[in-house]
Amino acid sequence: MSAEKFQNPVVRWIDHRLPVFSMLDHEKYDYPVPKNLNYMWNFGVLAGLSLAIMIITGIVLAMSYTAHVDYAFEAVERIMRDVNHGWMIRYIHMNAASFFFIVVYIHIFRGLYYGSYKAPRELLWILGVVIFLLMMATAFMGYVLPWGQMSFWGATVITNLFSAIPVVGDSIVTLLWGGFSVDNPTLNRFFSLHYLMPFVIAGVVVLHIIALHRFGSNNPIGIDASGPQDTISFHPYYTMKDMVGIAVFLLLLAMAVFFFPNAMGHPDNYIPANPLQTPAHIVPEWYFLPFYAILRAVPDKLGGVLLMFGAIAVLFVLPWLDRSPVRSARFRPLFRIFFWLLLIDAVVLGYLGGKPAEGIYVVLSRIATAWYFLHFLVILPLLSVFETTKPLPKSISEPVLGASKGAA
Amino acid sequence: MMKRVFAACVAMILTGPAHAAGGDVSLTERDWSFNGPFGTFDKAAMQRGFQVYREVCAGCHSMKYIAFRNFADLGYNEAEIKAIAAEYEVEDGPNDDGEMFMRPGVPADRLPSPYPNDNAARAGNGGALPPDLSLIAKARAHGPDYLYSLLIGYKEAPASLKVPEGMYYNDAYSGHLIAMPQPLYGDDVTYADGADASIEAVSADVTQFLMWAAEPKLEARKRIGVAVVFFLSIFVILSILAKRRVWADVH
Numbered sequence: 001m002s003a004e005k006f007q008n009p010v011v012r013w014i015d016h017r018l019p020v021f022s023m024l025d026h027e028k029y030d031y032p033v034p035k036n037l038n039y040m041w042n043f044g045v046l047a048g049l050s051l052a053i054m055i056i057t058g059i060v061l062a063m064s065y066t067a068h069v070d071y072a073f074e075a076v077e078r079i080m081r082d083v084n085h086g087w088m089i090r091y092i093h094m095n096a097a098s099f100f101f102i103v104v105y106i107h108i109f110r111g112l113y114y115g116s117y118k119a120p121r122e123l124l125w126i127l128g129v130v131i132f133l134l135m136m137a138t139a140f141m142g143y144v145l146p147w148g149q150m151s152f153w154g155a156t157v158i159t160n161l162f163s164a165i166p167v168v169g170d171s172i173v174t175l176l177w178g179g180f181s182v183d184n185p186t187l188n189r190f191f192s193l194h195y196l197m198p199f200v201i202a203g204v205v206v207l208h209i210i211a212l213h214r215f216g217s218n219n220p221i222g223i224d225a226s227g228p229q230d231t232i233s234f235h236p237y238y239t240m241k242d243m244v245g246i247a248v249f250l251l252l253l254a255m256a257v258f259f260f261p262n263a264m265g266h267p268d269n270y271i272p273a274n275p276l277q278t279p280a281h282i283v284p285e286w287y288f289l290p291f292y293a294i295l296r297a298v299p300d301k302l303g304g305v306l307l308m309f310g311a312i313a314v315l316f317v318l319p320w321l322d323r324s325p326v327r328s329a330r331f332r333p334l335f336r337i338f339f340w341l342l343l344i345d346a347v348v349l350g351y352l353g354g355k356p357a358e359g360i361y362v363v364l365s366r367i368a369t370a371w372y373f374l375h376f377l378v379i380l381p382l383l384s385v386f387e388t389t390k391p392l393p394k395s396i397s398e399p400v401l402g403a404s405k406g407a408a
Numbered sequence: 409m410m411k412r413v414f415a416a417c418v419a420m421i422l423t424g425p426a427h428a429a430g431g432d433v434s435l436t437e438r439d440w441s442f443n444g445p446f447g448t449f450d451k452a453a454m455q456r457g458f459q460v461y462r463e464v465c466a467g468c469h470s471m472k473y474i475a476f477r478n479f480a481d482l483g484y485n486e487a488e489i490k491a492i493a494a495e496y497e498v499e500d501g502p503n504d505d506g507e508m509f510m511r512p513g514v515p516a517d518r519l520p521s522p523y524p525n526d527n528a529a530r531a532g533n534g535g536a537l538p539p540d541l542s543l544i545a546k547a548r549a550h551g552p553d554y555l556y557s558l559l560i561g562y563k564e565a566p567a568s569l570k571v572p573e574g575m576y577y578n579d580a581y582s583g584h585l586i587a588m589p590q591p592l593y594g595d596d597v598t599y600a601d602g603a604d605a606s607i608e609a610v611s612a613d614v615t616q617f618l619m620w621a622a623e624p625k626l627e628a629r630k631r632i633g634v635a636v637v638f639f640l641s642i643f644v645i646l647s648i649l650a651k652r653r654v655w656a657d658v659h
Binding site for chain 1: 445473478539542543546547548549551582622624625628629630632633634636637640641643644647648650651654655658
């Protein structure tokens with residue numbers, strides 16, 4: 001049907017047999033996008049870009065890497081010193097990992113603020129949480145590969161968590177390690193899985209996008225598009241808007257890679273792994289710190305592990321905890337206050353996760369952890385019942401046309 | 409809203425390196441030539457620093473990841489590098505008789521280590537292991553300032569503190585008790601270029617050399633970085649202009 005759209009006879013010939021051009025055409029021009037998306041909606045594309053950067057640099061790094069406890073650290077140093085532009089590839093991989101998490105955290109908080117997890121986008125949200133979990137596993141295993149002190153001890157602490165599981169815990173840990181301590185088999189299986197997982201993520205990303213395109217993007221005012229006057233085509237409008245985000249993202253990434261390449265890393269990881277010497281403070285990568293704080297807030301090991309995984313588990317059921325029919329925080333004055341409190345709480349947890357587990361830090365971690373769960377399990381269900389929301393505009397076009405009220 | 413989210417991100421980024429700092433020590437910050445986006449190494453200082461390493465530090469500390477050929481970065485030419493390498497004896501082999509043998513170094517060799525293994529190093533240093541120095545400037549928080557502060561940080565211990573046998577008091581070391589005796593006192597080496605050999609100058613020179621050893625691609629990184637950031641800044645401006653043009657007809 002659409003083959004006639006293409007001028008180029010080769011394209012027309014291919015498209016008749018393999019309708020990839022029609023498909024792209026459909027996504028570019030026919031797929032309606034609300035016309036009021038702000039720059040917060042850049043972060044999905046940026047996450048995809050981050051994944052692509054990670055996969056490309058990772059494949060190149062793997063060409064010069066050796067997954068063996070005796071050679072891994074040296075292999076990374078060879079990449080840094082002797083491989084042509086190896087330092088650049090590795091610094092991009094290191095820093096883009098952090099940027100990936102920054103982007104995804106903003107993407108998640110955007111979803112929280114604008115109620116993007118609500119019906120009919122529950123599965124879209126849940127697939128996103130699955131991607132987040134896979135990312136965490138991938139990043140954790142990737143951090144082990146340089147086989148520095150923090151690699152080794154981080155791997156030891158995190159894999160040991162599974163021993164808290166009753167009955168089968170110790171067997172699971174032995175399986176993760178491939179032996180009775182973090183050693184060469186651990187490094188080998190982590191390398192294998194670290195190479196596999198990004199492609200699993202890419203697969204879930206495809207599902208995430210299929211789910212997204214079923215109902216299209218949510219938007220800042222959170223009401224459905226009522227007709228063609230509320231939407232515009234993806235191209236050129238959002239391709240151009242995404243381009244701005246991509247340009248800024250690349251600029252910031254370049255600044256980190258070329259001027260502060262180690263700012264988000266830990267100096268101890270430039271010391272080769274030594275199973276006989278424990279670092280003064282074992283800290284995970286910064287993007288795990290909020291969860292690490294929750295883990296350490298609980299005096300009981302199993303309790304800590306359950307709460308840490310619980311912190312992500314609540315995200316899976318979020319669409320059913322927050323039952324308010326109004327999506328966007330713009331029309332939910334109380335929810336908005338609690339949203340910012342949650343964001344502050346998450347940053348505080350991240351700060352506490354990097355501090356030693358002693359004195360006032362433990363007390364604060366417990367308060368912040370309690371608040372995190374209180375927000376999702378108590379405040380959100382209560383708000384859905386008791387909050388008085390502001391009146392919603394009739395359509396997307398209405399507030400866009402009458403934009404004199406000022407953005408929230 | 410966007411501004412607040414970005415502020416939160418910046419806060420999160422800043423908490424990252426914050427946990428690395430020692431806490432109970434204060435470091436002397438120096439204005440190193442390699443600081444800043446246009447920073448470069450000071451070749452003369454690195455050459456002097458290498459001399460300090462070779463005549464003082466190398467008695468105990470290895471630099472396993474550094475090869476003689478890398479000294480091209482210090483401003484030595486090929487003949488000079490060959491001459492420096494030839495002053496070292498390195499172990500090679502096995503030869504046709506199955507024996508290991510010693511031969512003069514060549515540029516492709518890495519710097520020979522003072523001890524054959526970690527146990528020998530511990531045995532020679534009262535049980536303490538002198539760390540390899542190849543990456544030391546990146547393996548410590550605030551690397552160069554820390555190394556410099558450590559080298560000039562040996563002081564008389566306060567009367568309240570009892571310094572055990574084989575330990576030394578140092579201002580910059582976390583916990584203040586370090587197993588390394590004071591390595592530099594000033595005038596430890598005689599510089600061929602007649603440069604200042606006070607303890608501060610010698611410490612700064614060897615720090616410059618160690619920073620290069622840890623991050624040998626620093627100059628290339630910053631040079632490329634300036635070009636990339638310049639290019640991407642223009643890309644940002646152009647993409648904003650293009651976006652505005654495209655969106656002009658949307659109401």
